[in-house]
Amino acid sequence: MGLPGWARRLAGSVLVGLAQGAAYYVVIVYLIPYLYASLAEGLGAPAGALQPPSRALVGLGLMLVGISVAARALRGNVASPLLSGLAVLLSYAITVYLMGGGTVRVEGLRVGDATVDASLDLDPLLAVAFVFYVIPGILIPLAEHFYAKAEEP
Amino acid sequence: MGLPWLKTVVGLVALVAVGLAAYPLAAFALEGVESVTVESTVSGGAAVFTLHYNGSVTLKDVDFGVELLSPQGAVLASGHAGAARLERGGSIEVRLPAQALAGAAEVRVTITGDIAGIYHFNITSTQPVEASG
Numbered sequence A: 001m002g003l004p005g006w007a008r009r010l011a012g013s014v015l016v017g018l019a020q021g022a023a024y025y026v027v028i029v030y031l032i033p034y035l036y037a038s039l040a041e042g043l044g045a046p047a048g049a050l051q052p053p054s055r056a057l058v059g060l061g062l063m064l065v066g067i068s069v070a071a072r073a074l075r076g077n078v079a080s081p082l083l084s085g086l087a088v089l090l091s092y093a094i095t096v097y098l099m100g101g102g103t104v105r106v107e108g109l110r111v112g113d114a115t116v117d118a119s120l121d122l123d124p125l126l127a128v129a130f131v132f133y134v135i136p137g138i139l140i141p142l143a144e145h146f147y148a149k150a151e152e153p
Numbered sequence B: 001m002g003l004p005w006l007k008t009v010v011g012l013v014a015l016v017a018v019g020l021a022a023y024p025l026a027a028f029a030l031e032g033v034e035s036v037t038v039e040s041t042v043s044g045g046a047a048v049f050t051l052h053y054n055g056s057v058t059l060k061d062v063d064f065g066v067e068l069l070s071p072q073g074a075v076l077a078s079g080h081a082g083a084a085r086l087e088r089g090g091s092i093e094v095r096l097p098a099q100a101l102a103g104a105a106e107v108r109v110t111i112t113g114d115i116a117g118i119y120h121f122n123i124t125s126t127q128p129v130e131a132s133g
Helices: A007-040 A055-073 A080-098 A124-153 B005-029 B099-103
Strands: A103-111 A116-121 B034-042 B048-054 B057-069 B073-086 B092-097 B106-115 B119-128
Touching: A007 A055, A007 A080, A007 A103, A007 B005, A055 A080, A080 A124, A124 B034, B005 B106, B005 B119, B034 B106, B048 B057, B048 B106, B057 B092, B073 B092, B073 B099, B092 B099
Parallel strands: none
Antiparallel strands: A103 A116, A116 B119, B034 B048, B048 B092, B057 B073, B057 B106, B106 B119
16 A cells, blocks of 8 residues: 555655755755865965855755755645746855855965965856856746646646 | 756756856866966066966966065066967066166066956965065
């Protein structure tokens, strides 16, 4: 005797939402800070500048997991594409924040007798991410939702 | 699921676009600023500062500036040179009067440019004249 159909569908949706949320979590909590630290090292910052994730960052990552699960569980409801878009927008905003607002900056670095200040502008990369990740990430779930509604008998 | 083709196309285009945009940054992060070195020599009454570039990504609109600073921070002599493109093995040279070195306490080197013509960078290094070689 298995679960009823609706429970199986809900469990499946929650699992897919968890997987999507886990992807957000890994990118926000580990990948983006790692990339930022690598770029700072490229500018001369000492290796090992990567700090363990703060509680606030872990909390934001878990919030994205929750939003993803809710968006998936509410499929068919208009709240689902709105929550998907919210997750995309929040993940982008967190990324911009973690990327120093678009500039990697290393100041007052001592290299031998020299004092080095360096900065690297990441705006072009963030613009590409906005055009190819944020805009489709908001519009496609909405289009999918209304397409599915239009297809319903 | 509706519009799966749209998601696939947008996903592939996004992957290619982000990959192309991120490649120069990845190369820069791997090579680091060690690919840019500055050496100084004195010859024929001139202090010659030479920027050498040994990175794999082309730098564009590079400006190389050198300032000799007095102990009070005043600029005793300055000069700069630029290059529209700087490839691996390329160099830029700035010449300043050697006598300006006598009263200088520090030398400030500023390098600006665009990694692959996309990502603007700015590096400023200040060090005592004795240690600048």
